């Protein structure tokens with residue numbers, strides 16, 4: 001049997017174990033095959049109870065392996081651990097810890113099942129299990145897809161509970177009291193007489209005991225932290241300039257660097273003259289890297305000046321010459337040979353599409369991630385080890401890529417994951433680390449801090465997908481009768497994973513995400529995904545496929561509802577076939593006092609609902625048509641995440657997601673000429689600012705059965721709700737983003 | 747040349763054309779001051795010169811006309827400025843990267859306009875970009891800080 005066959009069979013075998021065990025196995029048993037990453041490097045007197053909790057005599061550290069891009073991941077993870085561990089949030093330190101296979105992301109692999117086998121049923125759950133085990137095998141410690149809370153909800157509470165019970169056992173041994181007489185509070189085991197034995201003093205003894213497994217989790221009625229407003233642990237640092245981000249890290253002896261890359265995406269290095277760079281004071285060296293040059297100097301400013309001074313001729317890239325060519329490639333992809341999936345096909349679409357058929361086409365442009373902190377990394381390459389300081393969502397890929405470039409084994413590459421100044425998916429890529437490594441291996445022993453200028457960050461971003469939607473449909477007796485939606489885009493996941501040397505077999509569920517599985521029972525309903533050829537290299541952008549498809553789906557539905565003469569919200573409610581989604585729609589109707597799309601002359605109201613990342617999220621947007629243009633007045637949002645773990649952060653993330661969705665729909669686009677991005681900074685790639693931001697009123701519902709994250713779901717409904725409101729106010733149907741091409745915003 | 751930052755005088759041997767932003771961050775270690783765009787589009791680098799909010803990426807250090815205050819000089823974790831206290835109370839930050847600039851801009855606004863209207867807040871704050879979209883909380887925190895400052 002071939003090696004590949006052996007691996008596949010073994011994977012399936014272990015997958016079978018997982019099926020037999022199911023989710024009841026829990027995290028600890030899942031991760032048993034991996035060595036506990038804390039056991040190496042422990043000092044005497046330290047106890048590693050699980051890979052998530054570290055207690056020393058000096059204090060309690062909660063390991064939060066999911067990265068924090070600003071979404072409050074450290075806080076959410078610490079809170080889940082602290083809930084069962086019985087520590088107060090001000091008693092602990094949160095630390096992302098060292099990358100380890102034991103921190104693989106179970107929730108993300110559940111999503112990955114869809115990449116392998118679309119649809120439901122046995123086949124899919126098997127594929128899901130294979131993907132599950134695959135993710136486990138690769139030990140992908142990935143942060144993304146709004147998975148931090150779903151992945152950690154049971155896992156982290158179980159870790160906290162195991163640690164707590166083990167500490168109680170240690171206290172029982174120490175005092176001779178039975179465990180049943182002991183309680184825990186504020187980081188201590190409390191004896192019947194009220195004496196508190198701090199965990200920190202019990203750590204050494206606890207280290208000698210076996211971890212207590214399978215501790216029952218507390219009933220929600222006993223929760224002290226979950227669902228209650230808490231003070232996020234990073235607020236003081238982030239309000240006083242004392243939070244250290246990757247870009248702020250300084251290592252003794254370090255030099256600064258920046259890159260000058262072929263301005264065309266993926267273009268090679270051509271001829272160049274570095275002499276002008278050396279006329280900039282402080283420029284020390286210029287070295288070749290893949291696709292460009294690395295400029296090394298004494299300060300960040302001098303690296304930027306050095307890069308600006310260099311003259312170079314750059315070979316052309318292989319990307320299409322004009323945006324018209326990009327759109328043509330999408331337009332040409334609505335064919336049976338390019339069909340990627342048809343995950344929804346209700347009723348009989350072909351016979352339904354007779355008589356008066358309504359048709360429309362929609363477009364979503366490339367978008368930059370543009371987190372406010374430009375990407376950066378410090379890398380030091382030594383003889384047979386390497387060390388990295390960077391804000392990353394993919395620390396294990398970082399190690400693997402450094403191994404590939406330097407030959408230093410991944411397990412000898414130390415990664416210090418830093419707090420990130422935003423990501424939106426940008427830091428699921430690690431080009432900056434690869435480039436810093438290419439420079440650093442040419443100056444062994446010296447830490448090289450590579451900082452991108454904003455222009456490089458934006459022009460060399462791997463953008464959100466370009467996408468096109470085409471809808472046809474009919475109405476009957478005042479209702480939507482048929483709705484056929486086709487969506488064409490290149491595969492984001494294939495583009496992204498190819499850069500990590502991985503291939504993703506099967507259809508890409510992101511091509512139809514946020515469209516095929518919407519909670520509406522339309523008599524004849526079909527959603528088809530078409531896979532366009534690779535154009536610009538792409539990467540996951542907040543809400544991924546749903547970021548474009550939520551607009552297509554709702555905008556198409558709105559046109560049909562309008563043709564039927566129905567009310568956008570009432571008709572959605574009538575068609576809705578999911579109890580959780582219905583409550584979400586009812587909530588925004590109630591919050592906004594919905595009474596039709598035209599509440600007053602000159603005013604307009606739109607509504608949209610998107611089911612994405614397992615969350616139903618509905619939004620109502622209110623606008624006024626003023627003399628200066630469209631003014632955004634108010635947005636009401638309701639979303640159901642099963643359990644609102646942190647109500648304060650929930651509201652912040654929803655508001656931020658709405659602003660992100662609105663702002664890009666209004667203003668955002670990246671366009672390419674000969675592979676060169678035509679937008680390079682925030683003047684040409686505008687965002688929503690404070691003066692144009694609406695009031696945003698948020699309600700979290702808890703009817704769904706499973707816990708879900710809220711980072712992404714508020715983004716997709718924002719654009720279509722706004723488009724609906726503008727149509728109601730002005731009669732202008734917006735089918736292409738950004739809307740600022742067609743309307744002015746006040 | 748000489749530069750006063752947060753009450754400390756620094757003697758500098760530096761190209762006077764280097765933007766104040768990079769002098770503060772790379773040479774003097776005031777990393778609370780942030781780089782976001784370098785072209786006066788984001789406000790992440792906002793500091794005060796003689797109490798006035800300026801974009802440090804746009805001021806060649808040789809042109810700095812007075813005493814510089816950075817976020818570190820406005821207040822410290824154990825001695826918060828009222829604007830910082832309001833930011834913490836409202837839990838404004840998401841990634842937090844823009845917030846040094848937002849807070850410096852808001853502090854300058856309130857020192858000139860103790861009771862700002864929404865329009866005043868719009869005018870003063872719209873040059874400060876927040877990619878995470880924390881604007882509703884920024885507005886609320888400014889109002890809280892204004893009330894606090896007026897009462898004290």
Ligand code: FES
Nearest residue numbers: 782783784789803
């Ligand atoms: S870095 Fe100065 S305004 Fe953006």
Ligand code: FES
Nearest residue numbers: 842844876877878
């Ligand atoms: S909090 Fe992230 S940019 Fe403002």
